[in-house]
Each structure stands twice: as C-alpha cells, then as structure tokens.
Amino acid sequence: MLRKWAPLLAALLVATVPAVVPALGATPETLAKRAEAVGYGGAVSSVDADATAAGIEVLRQGGNAADAAVAVAAALGVTEPFSSGFGGGGFLVYYDARTGRVSTLDGRETAPAAVDQDLFLENGRPIPFEEAVTSGLSVGVPGTPMTWRTALERFGTRRLPDVLRPAVRIAERGFVVDEYFQSLVRENAARFAAFPATRDLFLPGGKPPEVGTVLRNPDLARTYRLLAERGPDVLYHxxxxxxxxxxxxxxxxxxxxxxxxRPGRMTEADLHSYSVLTRAPSRVSYRGLDVYGMAPSSSGGTTVGEALNILERTDLTGLSKDEYLHRFLEASKLAFADRNRWVGDPEFVDVPTRELLSQRFADSRSCLVQPHRALPAPVAPGDPHDPRPCATDGEPLSKPDEGQSTTHLTVADRWGNIASYTLTIEQTGGSGIVVPGRGFLLNNELTDFDFTPLAPGVPDPNLPESGKRPRSSMSPTIVLAQGRPVLAVGSPGGATIITTVLQVLTGRLDRGLSLVDAIAEPRASQRNAATTDVEAAFGGQGERAALAAWGHQFKPRASIGLATGVERLPDGRWVAAAESVRGGGGAAAVLRPIRPGE
Structure with a gap:
C-alpha cells in the first residue's frame, strides 16, 4: 500500500445595548461558505464562515497555525456558541514543522473536588439524563481559556489580544443568523427560556431570532477583552x-x-487547581503513514487507532463497496468494545494505551471478523495485556448514546504547521446556563461520565471521581508521511466523532476519494450496539441490502458529524475541506486561492 503514496512521499520530502440586538439593516460582511478551497499560504476549515475568516485574517497578518486556531476557536464561541466556547474544553493536536514533531494539549474539563461516584445518583438511582444535563451538577471546570494561552505560549507567535481581536469584533458588531443557528435555538428554546441570561441572549422577544437578522453579544465581547488584558487568570483566579x-x-x-x-459542586479552589496537560499523542502506522491522535483521557486516538490497525491487514482497495463498508463497521464495533472496557482518565485508572494500539492486539481482534457475517453486538472486549487469537474477555459493554454537539477546526500555515483542534461544551447548548453578564454558556461535560457501572462486577474506567476528566470521543487527527504532513481531520458528534474520522480517513487513504468527497460521503456509525446509525443516503439500496443480508441492522439518523480537514498536495498547495450540506455546510478557505489555469 505504500507504493500508491510514493509520489506524494517524494514530493513531501522536497516541499516544505441589550445582549442581543436583531437588526434588519446593514449586515456584517461575511465570507461565503464553500466546502473546498485550494491554494497557497495556509488553509482554514471550520463549520462557520466568520470563524474561518478570523483564521485567515490571522494567517494574513503573519500568524501561524496555532495563532489562527485560537482565533477561529474564539470566533466560534460567538457564532457557534451552542457547541463550544469560553465555558468548555477540548483537545489540540499540533504538528510543528520546524521540529517535525506532533504534540497534544489536553484541555478537557475536570470534575470538582467534591465529586464522587454518586454524582448523578439520588436514592441509589440515576438522575434522568436530561435533568442531569441542565444542572449545575454537570458543569466541569472549564479548560478552554487556559488551552488558548498554552497553545500560544508553546506553539504560537502572537499574543492573546492579537488573536482575540476578530472574535471581539464579531461579538460587538454581530453576525448573521442562518437557518442552522435558528434551528438549534428552537430545539433548546424550552430550557433556554428557564434561565433569564440565556433567554435574553438567544431568545430576543421570547422567540428564536429570525434568519437573516444580526445578533450581537456585547457581554462576550467584554469577557474576551478581559481575557486579552489579563489572561486566563480572569477565570481561574x-x-x-x-x-x-x-x-x-x-x-x-x-x-x-x-x-x-440541581446545584453543582464547583468551588473557586477547583478553578485555582486547573491545569492543561501536555500528553504524548497516540500513534499508529497505517498504509505506511503515521496517524497521530489524542491519547486518553480522550478515547479518540486509541479507538480510531485500534480500528485502523484492525483494517491494516486487509487491502480495502480490492474490496467491493459493500465489503469495504462491512469491514469498516466491524472494525469500529470491536474497537468500541475495547474502548468501553479499558479507556478512562489515565491519572485515575490504568489505561493500557500502548497495548490497545499494538498491531498484535489488533490482529487478535481482526481474526473475529468474518467476510460476510456481522458479529452479534454488543461484542465482548479483548484483553490487550494478553492478546490471544480471536479471544474475548468478560462481559460485552455497550455505552448509552452521548451528546452530539462539539465543533472541530483545522488550520495549516505557510510554514507547514498544522493545528487539529476539537472543542466542546458537550450537549448542544451545554448545560443551557449562561453566566449572567458574561455572555457564554457553561458546559455539561460531567455527563460524559458513566452514571453507574456499565456491567455489574466489571471495572468501569469512566465513573465520576474528584478531579477526574470524563472520557471523551474527540478525535483530532494528523497524518504524516515520513515526518511531513499529509492531512488533518476531525469532527464533532459525541461518540460518532470516532466513526466519522475513521470513515473519512479510510475514504481518503484507501478508496482514493478526494478529501472533500470523503467528508461528503453518507455516514454510518457502529459503536458496539445491536444497530448501526446511518444517514438516509448511506450504502445505496444494493449495498445496504447486502449488509442487511450479512446481519447488519440499521437505525436512521438525520445527520452524523460535521467534519473539517486540510490536506497538503505534492506540489505544496493546501486543500481546505468542509461539509457541503450537513449543518448548513462548512467554510473552507486558503490564504491565496489558485487562479484559473494556475
């Protein structure tokens, strides 16, 4: 398989007021949304045109990928506040072109010190999930502001005031409401209305804002100004x-x-003690390429990596579309079985990361895959400490569905640095609670913990504990060829993040789709459950019929993921790619687009 990448490898070795004011008058200038852009000087891809424009602005001013990534993230806190923002956390995977190294920052939210394993239990029974989400109990200590400063200090060339300037401008002048934004407000209107600060911000006049009107967030502009002037201490101290x-x-x-x-347990001491962690990235070799991801406390890197290892021994290019999809679903099923049993916060549980990512363990799992027969799910996990061919170990563990919000941005610069950054406030709208006078929503990240053990008598690595980081599915990913960047990708979507990233990677690396086409492909998400979530167009009639005959069962889902990515072409051009339809379409841009005939 390395042969098909030989030309790319060779080239890469050579290349280097009220809170909200709806207004029908003049609207702010907005970058046109497009799913793909090709050119030079750097690339930015996010779900939002204003945020992508903020990143391009910083690149144009001489900033690098880290600087632009923080600018994009801050802008998304204004224009996509239901997915990420000041009150959340996230994971950054960064390629440094000067050193050729990939590093990561773990800016995940943490549980307050007063949290114990009974966090979401009352009278010995779990609190209803929706009640847990919309509460103070679900709020973890935010990590985003400190992540931004840490990213700039470690990788960047600009200061916080410089990179926050575009987001402050957007918050003050406003942005144009589109149908997707309005739909998210409408879906959450009942709980938003329960909190005066949230209602005032997102329900002007008591209803969702009209499409085409301009929304401003002066409170968030002031928050960002304070952050620019005084740094993250304005939150943590x-x-x-x-x-x-x-x-x-x-x-x-x-x-x-x-x-x-319900009230939460966070104290000022919890804020004082928060820190962003520097972790070694996960890494697997796939088709001769190095695939880097986020190690635990995220399960993204280990689960995507294990699934790729399971697929490594199979030449997917020689399979029919239905056979490829079958292998993809089975690899994901097995990797999720192991994720649910073994992955949690490594500061609290012994996570066998190296063993989970070993080819030997993957081979012991891949031999369970039959050519034309689906494994009954849920399947039992394997034992990465003692991998025996086709062996399973213990009870099958299937995790209940997770929140579907979060956002992902991908940035590259003229020097070849890449930032792949996934950030979140968990559910769409997080806890639903806006901090009065501050303009941002608080996360509900602690509902990513398991409320109770997944199976009686089986150790659960993801139960709540004091100071612990809940297991995440965020999967910011960077792919290198002999130390040089090939592509980077990521997505929101709860646990479907993992399957989305896996499907995009195999679509691009195995099936030869362009990055934008790999992102646009109809999606499926198999997470060790009896049924596989599928979008309406997934598989076509013939392929879906073949998969059903092999034992796969499907459950319709309106949309899965909102991926973004960048790719370095052999001639040194960058491709920025985003969704063409999902979520109203994403926004891809390059610093200097190619001219016709160039």
Whole structure:
C-alpha cells in the first residue's frame, strides 16, 4: 500500500445595548461558505464562515497555525456558541514543522473536588439524563481559556489580544443568523427560556431570532477583552471565575419556569487547581503513514487507532463497496468494545494505551471478523495485556448514546504547521446556563461520565471521581508521511466523532476519494450496539441490502458529524475541506486561492 503514496512521499520530502440586538439593516460582511478551497499560504476549515475568516485574517497578518486556531476557536464561541466556547474544553493536536514533531494539549474539563461516584445518583438511582444535563451538577471546570494561552505560549507567535481581536469584533458588531443557528435555538428554546441570561441572549422577544437578522453579544465581547488584558487568570483566579462558581452553585433559574435545576459542586479552589496537560499523542502506522491522535483521557486516538490497525491487514482497495463498508463497521464495533472496557482518565485508572494500539492486539481482534457475517453486538472486549487469537474477555459493554454537539477546526500555515483542534461544551447548548453578564454558556461535560457501572462486577474506567476528566470521543487527527504532513481531520458528534474520522480517513487513504468527497460521503456509525446509525443516503439500496443480508441492522439518523480537514498536495498547495450540506455546510478557505489555469 505504500507504493500508491510514493509520489506524494517524494514530493513531501522536497516541499516544505441589550445582549442581543436583531437588526434588519446593514449586515456584517461575511465570507461565503464553500466546502473546498485550494491554494497557497495556509488553509482554514471550520463549520462557520466568520470563524474561518478570523483564521485567515490571522494567517494574513503573519500568524501561524496555532495563532489562527485560537482565533477561529474564539470566533466560534460567538457564532457557534451552542457547541463550544469560553465555558468548555477540548483537545489540540499540533504538528510543528520546524521540529517535525506532533504534540497534544489536553484541555478537557475536570470534575470538582467534591465529586464522587454518586454524582448523578439520588436514592441509589440515576438522575434522568436530561435533568442531569441542565444542572449545575454537570458543569466541569472549564479548560478552554487556559488551552488558548498554552497553545500560544508553546506553539504560537502572537499574543492573546492579537488573536482575540476578530472574535471581539464579531461579538460587538454581530453576525448573521442562518437557518442552522435558528434551528438549534428552537430545539433548546424550552430550557433556554428557564434561565433569564440565556433567554435574553438567544431568545430576543421570547422567540428564536429570525434568519437573516444580526445578533450581537456585547457581554462576550467584554469577557474576551478581559481575557486579552489579563489572561486566563480572569477565570481561574478572578471575577469571571467567581461568577462561574456562583452560577454553578446557585443556578439562576426563573422560578416561573417550574424547572428544578440541581446545584453543582464547583468551588473557586477547583478553578485555582486547573491545569492543561501536555500528553504524548497516540500513534499508529497505517498504509505506511503515521496517524497521530489524542491519547486518553480522550478515547479518540486509541479507538480510531485500534480500528485502523484492525483494517491494516486487509487491502480495502480490492474490496467491493459493500465489503469495504462491512469491514469498516466491524472494525469500529470491536474497537468500541475495547474502548468501553479499558479507556478512562489515565491519572485515575490504568489505561493500557500502548497495548490497545499494538498491531498484535489488533490482529487478535481482526481474526473475529468474518467476510460476510456481522458479529452479534454488543461484542465482548479483548484483553490487550494478553492478546490471544480471536479471544474475548468478560462481559460485552455497550455505552448509552452521548451528546452530539462539539465543533472541530483545522488550520495549516505557510510554514507547514498544522493545528487539529476539537472543542466542546458537550450537549448542544451545554448545560443551557449562561453566566449572567458574561455572555457564554457553561458546559455539561460531567455527563460524559458513566452514571453507574456499565456491567455489574466489571471495572468501569469512566465513573465520576474528584478531579477526574470524563472520557471523551474527540478525535483530532494528523497524518504524516515520513515526518511531513499529509492531512488533518476531525469532527464533532459525541461518540460518532470516532466513526466519522475513521470513515473519512479510510475514504481518503484507501478508496482514493478526494478529501472533500470523503467528508461528503453518507455516514454510518457502529459503536458496539445491536444497530448501526446511518444517514438516509448511506450504502445505496444494493449495498445496504447486502449488509442487511450479512446481519447488519440499521437505525436512521438525520445527520452524523460535521467534519473539517486540510490536506497538503505534492506540489505544496493546501486543500481546505468542509461539509457541503450537513449543518448548513462548512467554510473552507486558503490564504491565496489558485487562479484559473494556475
């Protein structure tokens, strides 16, 4: 398989007011959304045109990929506030062209010190999930502001005031509401209405904002200005932190809403003790390429990596489309079985990361895959400490569905640096609670913990504990060829992030699809469950019929993932790629687009 990448390898070795003011007058200038852009000087891809434009602005001013990534992330906190922002966390995977090394930052939210394994239990029974989400109990200590500063200090060339400037401008001047934004407000209107600060920000006049109107967030602009002036201490040791703690401990719910909102356990001491962690990336070799991802506490790198290892021994290019899809689904099923049993926060549980990513362990799992027969799910995990051919170990573990929000951005610069950054506030709209006067939503990240053990008598690595980071599925990924960048990709979507990234990677690396076409492909998500979630167009009639005959069962899902990516072409050009339809389409841009005939 390395032969098909030989030309690319050779080339790469050579190349180097009220809070919200709806307005029908003049609207801010917005970059046109497009799913693909090709050119020179750097590339940015995100789900939002204003955010992508913020990244391009920083690149144009001489900033690098880290600088632009923070600018894009801050802008997304304004224009896509239901997926990420100041009150959340995330994971950054970064390729440094000067050193040729891949590094990662773990900016995941942490559980407050007062949390124990009974966090979401009352009278010995789990709290209903939706009630847990919309509460102070679900709020983890935010990691995003410190992640931004750490990224700039370690990898960047600009200061926080410089890279936050575009986001401050967008928050002050406003952005144009599109149908997707309006739909997210409508879906969350009932719980948003329960909190006066949230209602005032996102329900002007008591209803979702009209498409085409301009929304401003002056409170968030002031928050960003404070962050620019004083750094993350304004959260971790300052007045914004005090406001966050007050909001978590005493959720500002409107009594007239009739909604019971449980208080949380966060204290100022929890904010004082927060730190962003530098971790070694996960790495596997696939088709002669090095695939880097995020190691635990995210399960993304280990699960994507194990699935790729399971597929490594199979020449997917020689299979029919239905046979390829079968192998893809089975590899994902097995990797999720092992994820659910073994992966958690490595500061609290012994995560066998090296063993999970070994080819020997993958071979012991891949021999379970039959050419034309689906494994009954859920399947039992394997034992990475003692991998025996086709052996399973213990009870099958299937994790309940996870939140579908989060966002991903991908940035490359003229020097060849790449940032692949996934960030989140967990559910769409997070906890639903805006910090009064600060303009941002708080996360509900702690609902990523398992409320109770997945199986009686089986150790669960993802139960709540004091100071622990809940297991994530975020999968920011960078692919290198002999130390030089090939592509980077990531996606939102809860646990479907992993399957989306896996499907995009195999579509591009095995099936020869362009990056934008690999992103546009109809998706399926098999997460060690009896049924596979599928988009309406997945598989076509003939392929889906063949898969059903082999034992696969399907459950319709409107949309899976919102991927973005960048790719370095052999001639040194960058490709930025995003969704063409999902989520209203993404926004891909390059610093200097190619001219006709160039």
């Amino acid at each position: 300052g007045e914004i932190g005090r406001d966050v703690v007050r909001t978590v401990q005493h959720p500002p719910v409107d009594p007239a809403s009739g909604r019971t909102v």
